[in-house]
Amino acid sequence: MRAKTAILIAALAAVHLTLLCAGFIAPYDPATQNRELPYAPPTHLHFHDASGWHLRPFVYRWNIADDGYVEDKSHSFPVHLIVKGSSYKFLGIFETTCHLFGVDPPASIAVFGADGFGRDEFSRVIYGGQISVAAGIAATMIALLAGALFGMIAGYYGSWTDQSLMAGTELFLSLPWLYFLLGVRAFLPLHLSPVRTFFLLTCVIGLVGWARPARLVRGIVLSARTRNHVLAARSFGASDLHVIREHIMPEVLGVLMTQATLLIPRYIAAEVTLSFFGLGVNEPVASWGNMLSALQQYSVLVSYAWLLTPAVALVITSVIYALLADVVQSRLEFSQPGN
Amino acid sequence: MANSFPTTELNHAYVRVQGLSKGYVCGGRWCRRVPTAAASEIDFEICAGKTLALVGASGSGKSTVARCVTRLERPDAGQIWLDGQDIAQLRRRDLVSVRPKIQMIFQDAVTSINPRFSAAEAIEEPLRIQGKSRSERRSIAEAAMQEVALPPAGLDRSVMEFSGGQRQRLAIARALTTRPKLLVLDEAFSGLDLSTQAQIANLLLDLQAAHALTYLLISHDLALVSNMADTVAVMAYGRIVEHGGTQQIVTDPKHEETRKLLSSAKAAQSQLARRAGASA
């Protein structure tokens, strides 16, 4: 069990780290277009050519031939590590132009090929990841904060506040979340600056999802108040604050932890779904959703399989989170005998 | 109405309850709001260092009285004199000075201590509330563990590693940390094995002798109580139907309820006594 958790946390850290320093890892700026090479397939790495084996891998340029792309074997371009490239703000703090790897122009290296406008898919997946995962996490924070707050209030003050808040949760729970998401998004103006869209998007997804955590937290607060060890604490003269800090918060935090690991992947998927429909982050900003929306046309779907990479990235992140959720769930149950 | 309680000299009694009544209103969304009188017109007195046993079938209101005396609940009417002070209608702020004097031991030892705590955290909880320093708390906790015959080394073990009987000892240790004068034992024995029951009972007797503690012992097992209590009050349907010295109650019970409790406890054991009587 311990080893499994370590691997999972390491994997999660790796994913978030790559997304965090997207600028450094991505060879190109996600927005630079390369009109002559639309839908270029992934560049092939070669170690062997006429003059034998080379330690340093090299690539060829793509030439457009009548039946698709052909490698121009005339001139080889070695791949270098730590290369000067387009300038970007590393972690949004300081300006730099160094990238992890790259090829000197005019050749270009597209690990996952290029999209319709010739933009490098690999860079876009990483930058897009920043948006989607950040949206997922922010929305989860909002949902959990609102849920915990309302849950505590409903559980603690009871009677009419409890009734009204619970009616609210039932209202939200009985709505199919996607319809409601669409509805709410419809009432927001369509063309917004990316930052405002991102902010509105996370609020919308978060606000739709607060019902379930609220109900869970309320359950805990209600059951905690009747437990003997809380009664005992009261009999020593414990103040409300003491009871909350020592008896209720640990349990609530435990539940919020499990909810977080469950909700983050679902909310990333929600952002992706919205952008997929063109209601989330719009072009030209890269997000997993709007990159996948290109696949709505069958022709694109059939011939350019590498455009599915954002889906693969999404799956990897979700699977890591899901496995983490199982581990956290079992750890929580272990530390808490059947109450 | 129960005949009036033989009043010993006023100041000698550590705890005196007069005309205590408490009713619950069955709330909830669906059933009508029916007020049920859980306890009415309760009068009793416990002298310092003595033990009063409150006995009755389940649902006779014993626990309600216990919760009122420890002020976990506010009684509807009546006075509760504790060490010369009426705490029945005190507000929460004024109760703070009274709280350390009364402690309650619950029936289900397993749930009366937070399973996430270690033994030390559990015992030191009352001290944390009173704001004592860390070293002070630790020394008091170790002394308390000693008193309930648990290894002080066990302080850092998680509460879940202790057995039912040991957890009840932890609860008693926790209660002792605030130097209480009155201990309310709400069915502290039922659910334990015979041998563990005996150990806890002996521990309580020793503690009473050592610290001159006053006990309000609540139980439905008349046989067990007869060995520990000085006076017994029998409750039925929220009222005290009979009270008196243990000896007097056991030998010639007057009220029907007392006889019923006695007979069920006695019938099973009379054969044992007859057969074992010859060899004891």
Added chain:
Amino acid sequence: MRYLGRTLLHAILLLAGVSILCFLFTEMAPGSFFDELRLNPQVSPETISALRSRYGLDQPLIVRYGRWVRSAARADFGYSIAYNAPVAPLLWGRAKNTLLLTTTGMLLTWLISVSLGVWLAARRGRMLDQAFRIASSFVISIPEVVIAVALLAIVVRWRLLPMSAGPLNGEGISFWNHLRDLAIRMLLPVTILVFVESAIIVRHVRASVLEVLGTPFVQAAHSFGISRARVLFRFVLPAAASPAIALFGFSLAGLVSGSLLIEVVCGWPGLGPLILEATLSRDFYLVIGGIMLSALFMVGGNLIADVMLLAADPRIRTGALDAR
């Protein structure tokens, strides 16, 4: 019967709440349908304000809500700006297709999930059970949109199914051909829906059956020599039915949202594409109508769940325990 009356009242209140919620959101939202019109120079501001007043968009919220409720009573559910027609008939045509898809999807999902869940619970801990647990946790963690796109890619890549969009009307051809054509077109969306939903529900069914298997009365039944099969069907399943049915209402939310997504991806002419289009074109009343209809599906589903619960669990029938 009082129980049913209570749930019905509950449902109506819920629907009213949903409509109020939607209107609140319209109030919150800064933009409106006519924002786009403002951008293009030919349209003068006066015409825009005239259009707004014609559709009553500049009225205060209360008046608009009152007018909407009146039109809802007339079964129009407000007036769609884009289609320039009452919302209800527009919605109803599409709703039938969605209903067709969701109900078939639901029935199939529950059929598969219950049998698989019970079968796996009976084989707890065996190889297959472990394998399924890993597979289902994998499928659950993949977002629906990815699964839909992936399955679509597979189908399109190997030409498994003829893909065709357009309405489902089958006036011209005979009933059987229409049915066959319908079945082929429905195959892909239903498979995706069932694939996604059953992964979740199998786990829940398995969990509730396992929970009942652990209870003392099943142990007692075995100790009285009742055969394993009989214990499973006469003792375990009826007892596990009520938690499973309680879950039914919950899973409906996922099903309805899922169907919207899949309809859009597979081009199934249901409620989904219409609502999406309305959202893109910011056609309020159509969107609100759509949300209300989806909420209606949900509330209807929950109502059915309550009725089934009443049949399955005598404790509710005798009013002892509101075991919802």
Added chain:
Amino acid sequence: MDRSTENLLRIQGLGVTYSQPNGESLRALDEISLQLRSGEVLGILGESGCGKSTLAHAIIGLLPRHAKTDSGEILFHDRDLLRLSETDLRQIRGCGISMIPQEPELSLNPVMPVGAQIAEVLRAHLPLTSKERRQRVTDLLWEVGFDQPARICNVYPHQLSGGQRQRIVIAQAIACEPAVLIADEPTSKLDGPLRSEIADLLSGLRQKRATAILVISHDLALMTELADRVAVMYSGRIVELGTRREMFLRPFHPYTHALLQLAQSSLITVPGAKQRFPQIEGEPANVVALQAGCRFEPRCPERMSMCVTHSPQEVAPEPSRSVSCFKYGE
């Protein structure tokens, strides 16, 4: 220790081991040997954690998944239950041997009328028509003390009290006239008057049907009312076995002696002021991992040096009595 009269149930050297999640193995039962003759009531007396419930479940063959019987045999009508196939074992359960479970309130199917649940047991064993079955159920309900059996048939468990549910479970257990009835803690959850009613019901069964009853309980008083012979168990071993009258008069094993002292000391007839209970020192040793020596040694007032190293063998100082303690050894 074989007996001349026909032995209904013979358990010889039974051993059960639990494999703990952390890898340790726990010896729940260690070399248990018992005999039960038809019409006899044998009491298994022991405190919680001594493995008496494990014994009940081992006999009926319903041990939990992580427990296994690794030694000994259980002969019922000279057929070893441990070697029987699942189908043969199922024939015996409920018909040859049936068990009254420990928690009667939870042992009834909440969504099925109680009459039908009793009929299920009949259906599993006896070829009766549904009319005969219904009649049989009403007789059973009458026998366990319900005065309107017809009404009770279609009632659901949650509409009955704890005591009534216990009677329904007893009706299920005696439905097919089993030769052996195992009662696991029949009175532990009940208080006062209800306890004596159930005890009378069990002793009534014994006279009317000559069913052999195995009463498992820590309630010494119940033993005195019901048991002909009593076996005292301590952490997985039988420390003493004998007829109840002689054993309660002259207990051999120190643990039995201590238990009797405890039970008598809380008697009401002992007048006078408060007095300490003759308690047994130390913690009730739950079934610890395998270790040599007598398991009661840490708490035994009369322990000797050899008690630590060797575990005592069973010895019969008197006819129809046996004890495992070095005091009575060679």
